[in-house]
Amino acid sequence: MVTTPPAHPHEEDYLRLDLQLCFSLQAASRAFTGVYRTLLKDLGLTYPQYLVMLTLWEHGELPVKGIGEKLRLDSGTLSPLLKRLEAAGLLERRRSPADERSVTVRLTPKGSGLRERARTVPHHIARAVNMPPEDFHTLRTLLATLTEGLDAAGAAPCGTT
Template identity: 55%
Template sequence: MPRPNRARPGSRTVRTPDAEPPASPQGSLLLDDQLCFALYAASRAVTARYRPLLDELGLTYPQYLVLLVLWERDSISVRDLGAALQLESSTLSPLLKRLEAGGLLRRERRADDERSVAIRLTGAGAALRDRAAAVPLAIGDAMGLTPEQDATAKHLLRLLTANVSGHERP
């Protein structure tokens, strides 16, 4: 059972395992030996932790992800947005329609290529960024990882995604 590390007053508590976990036997069918289940449980827990924070902003988690990309790069094609989020256009289109109906973004045909649609934030979408600034901090606190653990976790998850997707390693 993980136990909290002793931390300075005012610093966040970081939980670490008492010892390195033993390697799972190859071919094991025990639930606790399945990396896929650990990923699934972690994903559900993290997404559930986002829910009340995003409810205050009037967003779902997928809508928040779209806005994260747009806050980073205000004008982007639907194709590039789908690539950034690893979503098919059939999944992305309803998200964009709901965000547009909510007044947070607009879709425009590009003048130089009528087949391409550009996504741009509205003033309300840009202003929501300030209200959303507390979300990553709250999630980081909830995760309780050191900066090194956070970087390692992201690196390993990106590597796993690339390997499973058949793409080149990062």
């Protein structure tokens, strides 16, 4: 059950769970993951695997490091995802001839073909979110601004600018 926080909380109320932005984001993320789990089951993908596929559908062949940067994932998290997608025949990994330390990832024909089946996923998500397109866009913009601010705050000690 979702409760609406008071418009003007008193100082002592700031530690209420329903006033924590991080909790609201976590709850929304878990709800999204549940909807995606159902939608992606027919595609044989988990949500993190879907994100990898989205990245490759959009950008084509990329080094593992580039995928990690776009998805904000470290190699320890990304490598098992790539291995499972490769085992499913959706992508292939190759060492770069120019730099043996660099591994490049590209879609297989099967992985490219899955894109067509995935086209309906964003429409189902938009329906599940149930908000006007302009609110959806505003929310995405606000979340990008929030992420940038948090990244900057993580780079500098509190109280410094």
